[in-house]
Amino acid sequence: MRMFLTGNHAAAYGARLARPQVIAAYPITPQSPIYEKLSEWDGQGVLGARMMRVESEHSAMAACISASLTGVRTFTATASQGLALMHELLHFASGMRVPIVLVNVNRSMAGPWSFWSEQTDSLSQRDTGWLQFYVADNQEALDTVIQAFKISETVLLPTIVVLEAFYISHFMEPVEVPDQRLIDEFLPPFEPPFKLDTDNPASFCQVVSQSQYAEFRIQRHMAMEDALEVAEVVDREYRERFGRGYGLLECYRLEDADTVLVTAATIGSTARVTIDALREEGRKVGMVRIRLFRPFPKAKLIEALNHAKKIAVIDRNLSPGQEGVFCEELKSALYSRINGIPVFGFVLGLGGTNVSPLHIRKVFDIAEKMNDAPLKPIVNIEDEDALGI
Amino acid sequence: MVPPNRAVLNKSEPLTAVSFDTSLIFKTGSQRAERPVFVNKVAPCCHACPIGIDIPAAFHRASRGDIDGALRIYLEENPLPGVCGRVCYHPCEAECNRGNFDESINTRSFERFLSDRGQVAIRTGVPVHSRRERIAVIGSGPAGLSAAYHLARSGYHITLFEAKSEPGGMLRYGIPSYRLPRPILDREIERIHSLGIQTRLGATVGKDLGFKELESFDAVFISIGLQSGTTLFETDSPEGDILTGLDFLADPQRWSLEDDTQKTLIIGGGNVAIDAARSLLRLRKGKGGNITVLVPESRDQMPALPEEVKEALEEGIAILNGWAPHRLHRGNGSPFSLDFCRAEVKRDEESGAVEIIRVGEKIQKYTADRIIVAIGQSMKSDNLPEGIEIRQGKIVTDRFGRTSLPKVFSGGDAIGGKAFVADAIASGKMGALSISCFIEGRDVETAFETHQIGSSQTFSFQHFIEGPQENSVDLKRVVSFDQINTLFFSGAARNNPDELEPEARKKTGEEVSCGVDPARMDEEICRCFRCGTCSDCEICLDFCPDISIIRDAQLGIYSFDADYCKGCGVCSVACPRGVIEMVGETR
Ligand SMILES: Cc1cc2nc3c(=O)[nH]c(=O)nc-3n(C[C@H](O)[C@H](O)[C@H](O)COP(=O)(O)OP(=O)(O)OC[C@H]3O[C@@H](n4cnc5c(N)ncnc54)[C@H](O)[C@@H]3O)c2cc1C
Ligand code: SF4
Ligand code: SF4
Numbered sequence: 001m002r003m004f005l006t007g008n009h010a011a012a013y014g015a016r017l018a019r020p021q022v023i024a025a026y027p028i029t030p031q032s033p034i035y036e037k038l039s040e041w042d043g044q045g046v047l048g049a050r051m052m053r054v055e056s057e058h059s060a061m062a063a064c065i066s067a068s069l070t071g072v073r074t075f076t077a078t079a080s081q082g083l084a085l086m087h088e089l090l091h092f093a094s095g096m097r098v099p100i101v102l103v104n105v106n107r108s109m110a111g112p113w114s115f116w117s118e119q120t121d122s123l124s125q126r127d128t129g130w131l132q133f134y135v136a137d138n139q140e141a142l143d144t145v146i147q148a149f150k151i152s153e154t155v156l157l158p159t160i161v162v163l164e165a166f167y168i169s170h171f172m173e174p175v176e177v178p179d180q181r182l183i184d185e186f187l188p189p190f191e192p193p194f195k196l197d198t199d200n201p202a203s204f205c206q207v208v209s210q211s212q213y214a215e216f217r218i219q220r221h222m223a224m225e226d227a228l229e230v231a232e233v234v235d236r237e238y239r240e241r242f243g244r245g246y247g248l249l250e251c252y253r254l255e256d257a258d259t260v261l262v263t264a265a266t267i268g269s270t271a272r273v274t275i276d277a278l279r280e281e282g283r284k285v286g287m288v289r290i291r292l293f294r295p296f297p298k299a300k301l302i303e304a305l306n307h308a309k310k311i312a313v314i315d316r317n318l319s320p321g322q323e324g325v326f327c328e329e330l331k332s333a334l335y336s337r338i339n340g341i342p343v344f345g346f347v348l349g350l351g352g353t354n355v356s357p358l359h360i361r362k363v364f365d366i367a368e369k370m371n372d373a374p375l376k377p378i379v380n381i382e383d384e385d386a387l388g389i
Numbered sequence: 390m391v392p393p394n395r396a397v398l399n400k401s402e403p404l405t406a407v408s409f410d411t412s413l414i415f416k417t418g419s420q421r422a423e424r425p426v427f428v429n430k431v432a433p434c435c436h437a438c439p440i441g442i443d444i445p446a447a448f449h450r451a452s453r454g455d456i457d458g459a460l461r462i463y464l465e466e467n468p469l470p471g472v473c474g475r476v477c478y479h480p481c482e483a484e485c486n487r488g489n490f491d492e493s494i495n496t497r498s499f500e501r502f503l504s505d506r507g508q509v510a511i512r513t514g515v516p517v518h519s520r521r522e523r524i525a526v527i528g529s530g531p532a533g534l535s536a537a538y539h540l541a542r543s544g545y546h547i548t549l550f551e552a553k554s555e556p557g558g559m560l561r562y563g564i565p566s567y568r569l570p571r572p573i574l575d576r577e578i579e580r581i582h583s584l585g586i587q588t589r590l591g592a593t594v595g596k597d598l599g600f601k602e603l604e605s606f607d608a609v610f611i612s613i614g615l616q617s618g619t620t621l622f623e624t625d626s627p628e629g630d631i632l633t634g635l636d637f638l639a640d641p642q643r644w645s646l647e648d649d650t651q652k653t654l655i656i657g658g659g660n661v662a663i664d665a666a667r668s669l670l671r672l673r674k675g676k677g678g679n680i681t682v683l684v685p686e687s688r689d690q691m692p693a694l695p696e697e698v699k700e701a702l703e704e705g706i707a708i709l710n711g712w713a714p715h716r717l718h719r720g721n722g723s724p725f726s727l728d729f730c731r732a733e734v735k736r737d738e739e740s741g742a743v744e745i746i747r748v749g750e751k752i753q754k755y756t757a758d759r760i761i762v763a764i765g766q767s768m769k770s771d772n773l774p775e776g777i778e779i780r781q782g783k784i785v786t787d788r789f790g791r792t793s794l795p796k797v798f799s800g801g802d803a804i805g806g807k808a809f810v811a812d813a814i815a816s817g818k819m820g821a822l823s824i825s826c827f828i829e830g831r832d833v834e835t836a837f838e839t840h841q842i843g844s845s846q847t848f849s850f851q852h853f854i855e856g857p858q859e860n861s862v863d864l865k866r867v868v869s870f871d872q873i874n875t876l877f878f879s880g881a882a883r884n885n886p887d888e889l890e891p892e893a894r895k896k897t898g899e900e901v902s903c904g905v906d907p908a909r910m911d912e913e914i915c916r917c918f919r920c921g922t923c924s925d926c927e928i929c930l931d932f933c934p935d936i937s938i939i940r941d942a943q944l945g946i947y948s949f950d951a952d953y954c955k956g957c958g959v960c961s962v963a964c965p966r967g968v969i970e971m972v973g974e975t976r
Contacts, residue, residue, distance in 0.1 A: 097404045155392050156404055202409045226392030
């Protein structure tokens with residue numbers, strides 16, 4: 001059914017279609033409408049999940065982990081400070097191999113207080129062992145939540161699906177809401193290989209020896225690597241059944257592109273407009289939008305960027321003292337195989353400021369004019385003198 | 390699909406740490422620097438009650454549906470719950486912790502409820518007549534009844550001497566029956582008598598029989614109260630047109646006051662004045678047009694209980710405050726003309742002594758056919774044993790009720806202090822303690838201090854006769870409001886008793902208050918925090934992260950598992966009622 005939905009509600013529909021049995025969450029702007037929508041369905045008796053109203057995000061994640069350990073499908077949603085509060089338990093969740101799906105609405109971290117879009121909250125969770133998807137529109141939000149359950153339950157690792165604050169969470173778009181019956185066929189009930197069972201009592205997550213710990217860490221990493229392949233298979237199957245698939249990367253007009261923009265989330269959908277315009281003007285430009293951030297699809301990126309002459313990255317985040325995180329990750333991926341392509345790192349859109357088609361055009365202009373990529377991130381695209389062009 | 394890496398892993402390897410063994414080898418108790426101590430404490434209501442009743446313990450029993458058990462707890466300290474549940478000034482409610490949360494608990498109505506609904510055979514488990522010593526109690530008001538009751542429970546032989554033809558003192562001859570119905574009083578006195586107390590009615594000691602005749606008794610307790618109403622003018626007027634409130638209330642029918650056209654003036658602002666006015670109203674079948682109460686105190690200074698004043702006003706009685714009598718003229722036609730002046734009253738909180746100060750020169754004239762004077766009471770000292778020390782009209786005692794004479798103890802209104810029923814009962818209890826200690830050769834001071842409740846003037850008689858008990862209440866510690874974890878309670882309005890409508894009640898003389906009905910009393914029982922009394926809520930058990938709270942199923946008490954409790958203190962924070970506290974570990 002086609003509906004006119006905000007990104008938050010699209011994510012909530014995705015969650016509901018996946019038939020989770022436990023949802024434990026705590027409201028926070030700009031995620032609250034997800035929780036509210038689910039509560040509304042709960043109130044109407046159509047949700048079919050046990051909603052747990054907890055006292056904090058830390059408790060929400062603790063509840064999700066325990067619920068998931070009993071073998072039930074588990075969902076939660078949060079944003080920003082809430083995700084940060086969960087941090088300790090995010091490690092537990094992946095370490096205990098529970099396939100929880102979490103929707104995080106990207107919001108800038110305090111202080112000072114701010115509510116708008118920025119990726120620092122989720123990128124700070126890079127090393128917690130969770131898969132991370134960054135989506136570009138409301139439809140993708142719904143579809144990715146459903147895919148995430150299937151991927152997570154296959155590799156036994158949890159997944160964060162990231163929606164950008166307001167650009168996705170509160171904007172309305174037409175969204176195709178799939179038929180429940182078809183989703184049920186695509187996503188059968190969760191069957192964990194091990195679970196808490198009162199008939200066969202066991203305790204989980206004890207102290208282990210050094211070598212056992214190391215073993216578990218390597219296993220988790222291998223499961224992450226598996227996730228690359230599993231995510232592709234699941235996306236392909238989804239496309240076959242529902243006519244929509246996204247790949248791990250979105251490659252846009254890469255054929256013979258000399259200058260390629262690499263970015264993530266909604267900046268990617270804006271960039272399509274700019275690229276179309278520049279192509280009209282005869283400029284050889286294209287884009288790679290990174291959809292799966294963890295595990296990082298290195299091989300696919302190398303393949304996609306193999307023929308580029310210059311790469312510009314736009315990050316809506318900034319790792320202080322270094323650069324944008326996507327840029328940094330990209331460089332590390334490229335370094336192992338292809339050297340010598342200059343990578344221009346731009347940091348734009350912090351605190352939810354708008355990144356318009358004109359900004360993106362400017363990014364392409366600068367990348368094309370400059371010869372050597374600066375060591376520092378480019379944070380000001382207006383001052384050409386400072387850039388030496 | 391099976392993920393490729395997992396396919397090559399050994400399938401029998403778990404993906405995360407799972408143990409089918411026990412983790413009991415990890416004795417986390419070794420990390421403990423503090424340990425939880427479970428000990429019941431005193432609730433502020435109990436601390437404020439002159440009798441020291443363990444109110445939360447009774448609420449706890451009642452919450453389990455055990456009304457008889459709850460009444461038994463009251464009867465451990467108070468022989469007259471049906472009386473106190475109606476006429477006590479309930480200082481317990483003023484100190485109730487719940488008052489800081491929404492509204493105080495209606496403990497007085499609870500006491501009445503228990504006495505009306507509970508059944509307790511008080512003789513069971515009590516060593517009646519197990520001792521040979523005999524004790525004489527003079528006066529059967531609340532002080533005498535209480536002393537007799539507690540001494541009888543301790544095994545002594547008691548003889549109660551009462552001048553009047555019926556026992557009860559002011560409960561029968563003072564407090565009107567619309568506040569304290571006589572069948573209730575009779576029932577409570579009957580229960581006290583069931584302890585094998587001998588009563589000699591119509592026997593005025595010092596007149597009908599001399600103190601010499603009491604010499605064979607091992608001890609004497611004097612609780613003769615204050616039987617003479619203070620007079621303002623020549624009360625013994627031949628016409629009987631000026632009388633005291635006490636005389637009137639002792640037998641309202643006797644004074645030909647039924648005629649509601651007779652202008653009647655009542656002077657005084659205490660319970661006696663208000664009771665006299667309301668009794669007169671009932672004598673006049675609800676016609677109160679000619680009844681006026683003149684009070685020297687301002688409205689909020691009046692010593693009468695505020696609820697009595699409120700009810701009197703509802704019944705249409707005129708109360709004029711701030712006026713003191715100045716001069717009386719006996720006229721010809723209408724018998725009296727009285728001059729009043731504007732007044733202020735100073736009250737000494739310690740002694741209760743009042744000073745009336747005239748304000749300004751203004752004189753107000755007032756005519757009346759009859760006058761009732763209710764301005765105080767005094768003791769009849771002519772019947773007392775020779776040589777007993779009396780000061781300011783009261784028998785002198787120390788704080789344990791010992792008089793200047795050996796073997797002679799005293800209590801109640803006769804020794805001064807607060808002239809209330811609960812205080813008289815408390816003073817009878819103190820007399821019983823003193824006499825027991827005297828006879829058994831024990832030091833009363835030590836006995837009192839051992840069983841004293843907090844820093845109050847009262848003690849637990851139950852603890853005194855039972856001796857120290859395993860896990861009994863720590864009588865010295867009073868639970869304050871900040872020790873209550875109010876997160877576990879939600880707001881709920883106080884349940885007040887229903888009352889008869891003023892129009893109806895003033896004509897009949899029926900009991901004004903109907904009490905709180907069982908359904909609403911159930912709500913009130915739920916409202917009580919049960920400060921300091923473990924209520925088996927097991928919230929500690931739910932919150933302990935180390936599953937280290939142990940319940941002794943037989944004793945119904947809780948302790949902690951020393952092997953695993955790591956002393957985090959979560960239980961003590963969670964406990965809604967201040968029972969658990971952390972103390973330094975001494976290992
Ligand atoms: C009208 C009125 C209303 C009151 N209302 C309240 C109220 O609402 N709430 C409250 O808490 N208090 C109230 N009080 C006060 C309360 O009743 C008294 O403080 C209490 O009764 C005192 O108890 P008692 O045992 O010391 O003396 P009393 O109750 O006075 O009893 C003394 C007894 O000793 C007997 N006696 C005296 N001399 C002798 C003798 N020589 N030999 C044998 N027997 C003797 C008397 O006949 C009497 O029965 C009221 C008092 C009055 C008068
Ligand atoms: S005797 Fe009075 S103070 Fe004591 S509990 Fe009863 S009402 Fe409260
Ligand atoms: S809440 Fe209950 S136990 Fe606590 S002071 Fe009030 S009546 Fe007493």
